[in-house]
Amino acid sequence: MKENKVTLDSKIKDLYRTPIGHDTIGKVLLQLGISDFAITNPVVGNLKLRTLANLTKSKLGSGFFDTLLHLINSEKDVPADGKGEITETWWKEAVFYQIYPRSFCDTNGDGIGDLRGIIEKLDYLKDLGITCLWLSPIYDSPNDDNGYDIRDYHKIMTEFGTMEDFDELLAGIHARGMRLIMDLVVNHTSDEHEWFKKALEDPTSKYHDYYMFRKDDGTHTVPNNWTSFFSGPAWNYYEQNDEWALHLFSKKQMDLNWDNPEVREEVIKMVNWWLDKGVDGFRMDVINYISKEEGLPMGDETIGSMMGYPGIEHYYYGPNLHKYLHEVHEKAFAPHKAFSVGETPGIGMEMAKLITGEERQELDMVFSFDQLETPGHVRWDDYEYDLDYYKKYITDWMLHYGNNCWMSLFYNNHDNPRMVSKISMDPKYTEAIEKLLAIMQLTLKGTPFIFQGDEMGLVNYPFKSVDEVTDVEAKGYVAELRAKGISEEEILKTILAGTREHTRILLPWNTYPSDFREEMRQPIRYNITEMYRKLIALRKSDKTLVYGDFKVLNDTKGRFVYSRTLNGKEYIVDCNLTKETKKAYDTTNYKLVYPESIDHSDVLSAYEARIWVNK
Numbered sequence: 001m002k003e004n005k006v007t008l009d010s011k012i013k014d015l016y017r018t019p020i021g022h023d024t025i026g027k028v029l030l031q032l033g034i035s036d037f038a039i040t041n042p043v044v045g046n047l048k049l050r051t052l053a054n055l056t057k058s059k060l061g062s063g064f065f066d067t068l069l070h071l072i073n074s075e076k077d078v079p080a081d082g083k084g085e086i087t088e089t090w091w092k093e094a095v096f097y098q099i100y101p102r103s104f105c106d107t108n109g110d111g112i113g114d115l116r117g118i119i120e121k122l123d124y125l126k127d128l129g130i131t132c133l134w135l136s137p138i139y140d141s142p143n144d145d146n147g148y149d150i151r152d153y154h155k156i157m158t159e160f161g162t163m164e165d166f167d168e169l170l171a172g173i174h175a176r177g178m179r180l181i182m183d184l185v186v187n188h189t190s191d192e193h194e195w196f197k198k199a200l201e202d203p204t205s206k207y208h209d210y211y212m213f214r215k216d217d218g219t220h221t222v223p224n225n226w227t228s229f230f231s232g233p234a235w236n237y238y239e240q241n242d243e244w245a246l247h248l249f250s251k252k253q254m255d256l257n258w259d260n261p262e263v264r265e266e267v268i269k270m271v272n273w274w275l276d277k278g279v280d281g282f283r284m285d286v287i288n289y290i291s292k293e294e295g296l297p298m299g300d301e302t303i304g305s306m307m308g309y310p311g312i313e314h315y316y317y318g319p320n321l322h323k324y325l326h327e328v329h330e331k332a333f334a335p336h337k338a339f340s341v342g343e344t345p346g347i348g349m350e351m352a353k354l355i356t357g358e359e360r361q362e363l364d365m366v367f368s369f370d371q372l373e374t375p376g377h378v379r380w381d382d383y384e385y386d387l388d389y390y391k392k393y394i395t396d397w398m399l400h401y402g403n404n405c406w407m408s409l410f411y412n413n414h415d416n417p418r419m420v421s422k423i424s425m426d427p428k429y430t431e432a433i434e435k436l437l438a439i440m441q442l443t444l445k446g447t448p449f450i451f452q453g454d455e456m457g458l459v460n461y462p463f464k465s466v467d468e469v470t471d472v473e474a475k476g477y478v479a480e481l482r483a484k485g486i487s488e489e490e491i492l493k494t495i496l497a498g499t500r501e502h503t504r505i506l507l508p509w510n511t512y513p514s515d516f517r518e519e520m521r522q523p524i525r526y527n528i529t530e531m532y533r534k535l536i537a538l539r540k541s542d543k544t545l546v547y548g549d550f551k552v553l554n555d556t557k558g559r560f561v562y563s564r565t566l567n568g569k570e571y572i573v574d575c576n577l578t579k580e581t582k583k584a585y586d587t588t589n590y591k592l593v594y595p596e597s598i599d600h601s602d603v604l605s606a607y608e609a610r611i612w613v614n615k
Helices: 012-016 018-031 050-060 064-074 115-120 122-128 163-175 194-202 206-212 261-276 299-305 321-336 349-356 387-400 418-421 427-441 473-483 488-498 516-520 526-541
Strands: 097-098 132-135 153-158 179-184 187-189 212-214 233-238 243-246 253-255 281-284 340-345 365-367 449-450 548-555 557-564 571-574 590-594 609-614
Touching: 012 018, 018 064, 018 299, 018 349, 050 064, 115 122, 115 163, 115 187, 122 163, 122 473, 153 163, 153 261, 163 179, 179 340, 187 194, 194 206, 194 590, 206 261, 243 253, 261 321, 321 340, 321 349, 349 365, 349 387, 387 548, 387 557, 418 427, 427 526, 427 571, 427 609, 473 488, 526 590
Parallel strands: 097 132, 097 449, 132 179, 179 281, 281 340, 340 365
Antiparallel strands: 187 253, 212 243, 233 243, 548 557, 557 571, 571 609, 590 609
């Protein structure tokens, strides 16, 4: 427990030593593209916060530090030292594969993937070496946000199939020795969910308190300045009841009130229902948003401007987050020995330790997203990603996350463009970059999550017009940019850089419907598929690549050489992070593992990577 609160009389270095202070400042510095030395150097580190507040009052505003200190002091715990032995378990040794059902495999020709399509591809996934599948939402939904707006948690979306199809799928997965986790979307429901409909029909019913309603104050203005992640205010007005309801995402995704114990009971009951069916765990969508600051206070304008979303400081690490996560773990996950991984936007390493530390009994893993963009950039920026930043980021987590925590290793998912296209759009480097990314993902310390199509060598799609992009997030952003007078040419560049539709288009093995997407079909590059098969087999064959110690051997600019060591076995992974030729690492007493042969042992070509093992 912390002995003292951080106050304006504390020093900047004291603030930086706290979990929230460290990660919050780190996030701000990352957004600004500033090194953490700006804070950790002795001159700045020894300044009192009061001095800094006075110096920056005109720029940051009078409430900035009050808000920051309130957030920092809300966390009373500090992470464990993480120096113990690593606990071995199946999900640390697993290779996950995320399936976005809508675009995975369509068996009835309607242009929408379905459960029968996944069943058809189980042998393919087994042969690839996958040990656990993660399904994006397949629940009944009006599809305002492609299934992340759930109407009925106990029903399968009609266009995907039936519950009988799901039962066959689950049985087929288990029969092949694989496991299944599903998406758990419980920060919000669809506005067509029975609970929300009842809440609107009768404001005196118990369901009204299942959501975040606020009575209009007579001015017909939104209750606070929070904004939606899909553009615009985070509030809907319901004239029939003269009240507002909170939605952090689309206007049809209504936030649940987790402070209501009946809501938590309903969620836990539903989770247990699926776990009783045999599901092996859940990926928990924006799960760190479930606890909101009491009273839903106004967001600090400066923080909102920095982070892009006013009000985010009041819910991205809410006051009851640990309590609610532990409750779900204790009453659902633990009894079933089920696995949990949380999508936790904005959570840094120190805060993640307090969510995933094994002694905490909250989540098994989280997805941290800070590696997806280089400092000073956001997803919508058109730029080339610098892999030296990834090296710095991943090394920090490898060395400092602790043995009581475990990392998820990923580059792609349904919410982001493909990383290979961020690094370079030049096709002459595509294959080398894909191999480099795969080698790092499958040899670093953590659990790899492969996104569908990674193993096919897919890149971003060449949309010719923003009208070809149908995703609700992108459409909202296009409208926002047009309202600002941005040119159509610049808008298209922005959307091409950041739209998540790049990873949501039907995979190439499907028969495409007769629309514009047919001309964007990419060929499956089977040599990339075979590479994934070999690398997954290598990882599964030797626990050194799972539990082995990690050590950096060369981290000079453009180079990333590291070793994995366990019980006398040592692998060396030699990576060139640039398009320039680099001198290879000295592996005189080592045997080449991957690739099977090389032309020049003394140099690495553009983006080349090699795996060696001691003789």
